[in-house]
Amino acid sequence: MGKWMCTVCGYVYDPAEGDPTAGVMPGTPFESVPEEWVCPLCGVGKDMFEPQG
Numbered sequence: 001m002g003k004w005m006c007t008v009c010g011y012v013y014d015p016a017e018g019d020p021t022a023g024v025m026p027g028t029p030f031e032s033v034p035e036e037w038v039c040p041l042c043g044v045g046k047d048m049f050e051p052q053g
Helices: none
Strands: 004-006 049-051
Touching: none
Parallel strands: none
Antiparallel strands: 004 049
């Protein structure tokens, strides 16, 4: 479960933390995050994220 970074604002999605404010529980791999999920900082979709490392 790697981290993914938003190419627009630099937000890093960490699967260990998830995004509980959007209903994405800790331990959720990026691939399992719902398609309608958006970056919590800038609002872009999953397609604007790139894998890190």
